[in-house]
Amino acid sequence: MTVLYGIIIFLLIVAIVGTLLLTSRSDDNYRSSTKKNSRNLSLIYIILIILSIIALGLxxxxY
Structure with a gap:
């Protein structure tokens, strides 16, 4: 059981370090791509909500 705790803590540390390394780089085209990204994410959420409602109904x- 102690080994599992060690593995989990190790993975958390690796995830935190990886996230910090990836977020340190800036995106020069962030402002111009924000509108497109927001539209794409909204479309994905709408499709997922519709599919979830259909799946729940089925x-x-x-059953």
Whole structure:
């Protein structure tokens, strides 16, 4: 059990260091791509919500 805790702590440290290394780089085109990214994310969320509602409805009907 102690080994698992060690592995989890190690993975957390690696994840934190990796995140900090990736966020240290700046994106020069961030301002121009923000609108496109927001639109794409909104479209993905809308599609996922619709599919989730359909899946829930099918689950309720079947079971």
């Amino acid at each position: 689950y309720i009907i079947i």
